[in-house]
Amino acid sequence: MGETLLCGGLVWQPGLDVESADILIRDGVIAAVGAGTDDSPDAAVIDIPGRLVLPGLVEAHCHLDKTLYGGPWVPHSAGEPLAERIANDRNRRGELGIPDVDRITALLERMVAAGTSYVRSHTDVDPEVGLRGVEAVRAAAARLDGRVTVEQVAFPQHGVLVNPGTAELLEEALKGGVETIGGIDPAGFDRDPVGQLDLIFGLAERYGAGIDIHLHDGGTLGAFEFELIIERTEAAGLGGRVAISHGYALPQIDAAPRERLIERLAAAGVSLVTGAVYDFPVPPVKKLRAAGANVACGHDGIRDLWGPFGSGDMLERAMHLAYRNTFRRDDDIELALEAATHGGARLLGLGAYGIVPGAPADLVVVQAETPAAAVVTRPVRDLVLKNGRVVARDGELVPAS
């Protein structure tokens, strides 16, 4: 691929002032930051004077397999209670032809055009749909041909213990290469928190998989499940490979137990993944980060049977996270941007990430006066690079040449 030099941009590193620096890319990898053109006279030069350069955005929690994106508008048809929404999802996904590789592809293309380089998708695995969702997401990701990296979580949307056959399919998914195993409300859904968690942690250990558990259970019940997850993470030595998604209990419980729980999340290396969706409780990002706990950010559903919202734009998602945290100061708003970049990278266990030598050249170039302004204004992505290749320009996907 040779060499490319991004010239004159302002490079963002979390917690630091932006710095004017050229970025030299060699064979898809960042070779130098701050290098002058003199060092590499043969590099193809892309001038981005005064533009802000962010690392590739990380969508840390979505459900690609469920999406209706790119198809006709489907008015939401479920009632409010969770049971109704689950039944609606089950009943209508067949009728609507979900999972649909074309729709997943359309959404992934939109994500890439908006600067997303990595996606963690929770894919339904249950006796009804089997592994079709996993295969559909894989097929769509393959169509994107390297423009984005997609990791899947085998997700038991309809419960594990209460849905016979699901555990076997989760195991089959892991055997077949799915990277991460999911779970859902071990108490509220499966009625047996220890039973579900022991099963999930057992499978994760057996197959060397990561863990990412949907935890909507609130208040002290949810907090108890946080503790069970932390205990098992420590016992299994899985620090850094376990995440709790949503985790509504954390913002709901009293301040003193909340602070203890945050300390324990940090010590155990359990990430918290949030979408800041609808009116659901949002974790205290600043307190979590101050304690050293990792926070990542994702859309949750995007235009699916669970709700019509979601754009695939991770700067918009960071806006929601900042907004619901009542962040107003630039350094605070940057914490939301960090969740949508480095926080997601830590969640995914990406060894090399960011605008540093040795990392893949996954970069987003925008016109924004500060990183916080990028979250507030969500400008068109001027340029998106994945492994050094320009994959989007002016907000549109660059077609294969």
Place this chain on the structure above:
Amino acid sequence: MGETLLCGGLVWQPGLDVESADILIRDGVIAAVGAGTDDSPDAAVIDIPGRLVLPGLVEAHCHLDKTLYGGPWVPHSAGEPLAERIANDRNRRGELGIPDVDRITALLERMVAAGTSYVRSHTDVDPEVGLRGVEAVRAAAARLDGRVTVEQVAFPQHGVLVNPGTAELLEEALKGGVETIGGIDPAGFDRDPVGQLDLIFGLAERYGAGIDIHLHDGGTLGAFEFELIIERTEAAGLGGRVAISHGYALPQIDAAPRERLIERLAAAGVSLVTGAVYDFPVPPVKKLRAAGANVACGHDGIRDLWGPFGSGDMLERAMHLAYRNTFRRDDDIELALEAATHGGARLLGLGAYGIVPGAPADLVVVQAETPAAAVVTRPVRDLVLKNGRVVARDGELVPAS
């Protein structure tokens, strides 16, 4: 101005299915909806096949005088406590040259380009700034030359009773033609709810002004102030001319007293105005509308010393309102759109409004499959008309010809 025929659009009326209908505009007023071209052979035809037509959006609560919009990014510099944010506002507005007619103009232009036809702006009136804010907003509105209608509220941001000289300036503002008088936390800020409210209602009655009171006071204290406002509205016969902005107490109090308060708001004709901003409590829109209480919607601050967020786009604001109400169904999401259109029109007491014969031809044309989809996707405004004149096209202001 002659006749214009908008041909082939899908017309939205709250609570109804969209209907394909031509809109005939004569001398800036809607002359007919559903009329065919046959009826008016000389009309200039604008084809908008399959496009959604909404009435002009109504920004029901903003602070034009404070905005830094269109100028360089100003990182937020205040601490979190309200007292610090007020002091920061006071200290820095001089340094930053606020109020600034150019910036207010820039924001109004953005609002028009995004389809806003009417704006209610709460303008600071206090002994320090005097009536300069009122004059600056007037000057900016004049520059817009009829593209948008701006109504002002004389707003005592720094208190009434606790800030000597403010009451006199509020009166001067009303004498000078400001349409509405504001207030702020009669208990929490002025420490004397009856004292502030009696003063404000007295001035409103004397000058025939409307009333719109910022009420952040929460819980039972705020609910008590709701009651004081309702009692005075009924006693003064001001139903339909009084509003409470923010009103965080309403969603905070217990369900039973909340439902009683909603009934009383509806009976008294007191509107509730909400921004659904940050993480602040959001009113239950569906319950309010079901009871017959009016709900309007606005940004609150846009890019100012109180916070950097806000775009001026009322479809985005409706998205926040729908989102925080956990609206997923089309008919629910339309309630947020109604707040950003008809609800605002009722707040402002616009006699003729909407896509009906006799109303000013204030219209927004967008590409969206349903009204709810317009809120979810916030498409570029293809066409914006104010009094029948095309004031914006493809998301950009149409310059004076």
